[in-house]
Amino acid sequence: MPPEGRLILCIDDERIGLRVRKLLLERAGYRVLTAxxxxxxxxxxxxxxxxxxxxxxxxxGMHGGEVAAVMRQRKPLIPILLLSAYVGLPTEITDLVNGYLTKADDAPTLLARIQSLIPDSH
Structure with missing residues (x-):
């Protein structure tokens, strides 16, 4: 299924990065909510x-691992892609998510990874 209409939630405390990702994803055809x-x-x-x-x-407040743990309890099948400036996060964190990218990864890499994680997108 193409990205049109697919709903992505982006959570990031960095306003500029959040705005840039929202714009990138909307241009790719996704609907985007931010927090x-x-x-x-x-x-x-x-x-x-x-x-x-x-x-x-x-x-x-809550780091991404804590947020992912709560999400897994509430809706375990929703894919979660973790973004971080840090390399080498602990496995107890990365085991909670479906994928992990650094913020240094480029836009095509991010879009390809999102597409690979969305159900019925293959």
Whole structure:
């Protein structure tokens, strides 16, 4: 299935990065909801028919691993792609998610990884 209409949730406390990813994803045909932190992201995750989550790791309050753990309990089949400036996150964190990219990875890599994780996108 092409990306048109697919709903992605992006959670990141860095406003500029969040805006850039939203624009990139919308230009690729996705619908995008954004949240500036874990609790706001979880509220959207619970209320909307999210098909994939793009989740920052390093955030104040709840880090991405904590957010991913809650999401796994609530909707275990929704793919989660973790983004981080850090390389080599602990396996207990990366085991919670379907994929992991660094923020240094380019846009085509990000889009290809998202496409590979969305159900029925092959």
């Amino acid at each position: 500036p932190d874990g609790p706001a992201g979880l509220a959207i995750f619970d209320a909307e028919p999210i098909e994939i989550v793009l989740l920052d790791y390093s955030m104040p």
